[in-house]
Amino acid sequence: MKKNLGKLLSNLCCSQCKSEFDENSIEIKREEDGLIVTQLKCQHCGKNFGIAFLGFSEIEIKEPLKVKQGPAPISYDDVIDAHRFIKNLDKNWQDYLP
Numbered sequence: 365m366k367k368n369l370g371k372l373l374s375n376l377c378c379s380q381c382k383s384e385f386d387e388n389s390i391e392i393k394r395e396e397d398g399l400i401v402t403q404l405k406c407q408h409c410g411k412n413f414g415i416a417f418l419g420f421s422e423i424e425i426k427e428p429l430k431v432k433q434g435p436a437p438i439s440y441d442d443v444i445d446a447h448r449f450i451k452n453l454d455k456n457w458q459d460y461l462p
């Protein structure tokens with residue numbers, strides 16, 4: 365899992381010291397079925413890039429992650445709930461469209 369995350373960051377670097385990120389820059393805070401909550405931190409200068417929420421159906425990463433700076437304004441539980449909600453839409457999702 366962590367190796368895949370490292371791949372996700374392979375073309376990103378720290379905005380402060382320009383060190384490249386790797387799998388060691390990511391700490392997994394919480395792992396659920398199809399969703400992981402990670403914290404991104406530069407191993408070189410220690411700059412904290414905040415929390416990233418990643419959803420996976422399969423562990424295969426094609427698109428590199430875009431990192432936004434600043435603290436995450438929502439809690440882990442909010443995201444987990446949203447994730448469950450979206451998951452439950454599956455069959456009747458069209459009912460939710462206007």
Ligand SMILES: [Zn+2]
Pocket residue numbers: 378379380381382383406407408409410411
């Ligand atoms: Zn750095």
